[in-house]
Amino acid sequence: MAVHGIPPMRADTKTVAFLRSFLRCYLTGAAFNTRGMQNIGLMYAMLPGLQAIHEDPKDLRAALKRYARHYQSHPFWTPCMVGILLNVETTISAGHFPPRMLAKVKDTTSYTLSAIGDSVFAGSALIFWALSTICLLLTGFPVLAFAIGLVLFLGLQVFRAYTFVCGVKQGFRFLERLRHWDLINWGTKVKYANAALLLWLWTLIWPRPYDWWEFAVGLSALMLFGRYVRTGLLSRVLAVAVFVGLIELFPWLETMARNAFGL
Numbered sequence: 385m386a387v388h389g390i391p392p393m394r395a396d397t398k399t400v401a402f403l404r405s406f407l408r409c410y411l412t413g414a415a416f417n418t419r420g421m422q423n424i425g426l427m428y429a430m431l432p433g434l435q436a437i438h439e440d441p442k443d444l445r446a447a448l449k450r451y452a453r454h455y456q457s458h459p460f461w462t463p464c465m466v467g468i469l470l471n472v473e474t475t476i477s478a479g480h481f482p483p484r485m486l487a488k489v490k491d492t493t494s495y496t497l498s499a500i501g502d503s504v505f506a507g508s509a510l511i512f513w514a515l516s517t518i519c520l521l522l523t524g525f526p527v528l529a530f531a532i533g534l535v536l537f538l539g540l541q542v543f544r545a546y547t548f549v550c551g552v553k554q555g556f557r558f559l560e561r562l563r564h565w566d567l568i569n570w571g572t573k574v575k576y577a578n579a580a581l582l583l584w585l586w587t588l589i590w591p592r593p594y595d596w597w598e599f600a601v602g603l604s605a606l607m608l609f610g611r612y613v614r615t616g617l618l619s620r621v622l623a624v625a626v627f628v629g630l631i632e633l634f635p636w637l638e639t640m641a642r643n644a645f646g647l
């Protein structure tokens with residue numbers, strides 16, 4: 385029996401259906417929209433699992449409506465979120481969880497995971513990969529750069545699969561385990577490593593020959609701009625424009641200073 389144009393579920397076991405939901409997590413951003421953000425992608429990922437959980441068409445329609453509203457989170461956390469929601473839907477079908485409470489809990493969880501994802505993955509891990517790859521390529525180690533990228537890519541897939549399985553098995557209880565992982569502090573440590581990589585990159589691309597004090601001035605200026613950007617006193621675009629402008633004017637300013645002091 386079809387439900388509002390949705391084809392009836394095939395004779396898949398629940399395990400196969402959940403596997404299909406996991407694989408669909410890679411496509412949740414394909415139907416991104418300005419109203420519901422990733423809600424259509426979330427419904428698409430949840431559908432096989434919901435069909436396995438709710439065999440009654442009426443219950444399936446009600447379950448799908450729970451995911452038609454706004455949803456937004458970091459894509460690396462989507463499998464974890466889908467796994468948790470499938471666990472909750474199983475509990476709802478058994479009558480042990482009130483459906484009306486799901487919306488609030490879902491929003492709180494998705495926004496929290498989104499913030500962690502932006503800090504740890506987008507703001508730390510991805511930058512580490514990019515900087516390390518650039519530095520290794522510039523120093524003549526393309527194979528090592530490829531190997532690091534491959535290890536990080538495979539590690540991400542293991543992370544996505546692991547968090548999905550844990551979400552399916554433990555539901556919201558898995559969030560307590562995530563809290564003990566202390567991911568925010570790990571992200572901070574990776575950012576320190578990124579700062580060292582950025583300094584290494586500067587030494588590789590800085591025009592030669594150069595005096596040590598020139599490098600120190602450039603590094604100090606970058607740190608100063610970073611401080612004001614972080615506090616919100618200076619926009620990122622303006623900071624980059626000013627910094628690039630100073631780089632272009634630096635040779636002229638250096639010549640003026642040498643002539644003025646007779647150096």
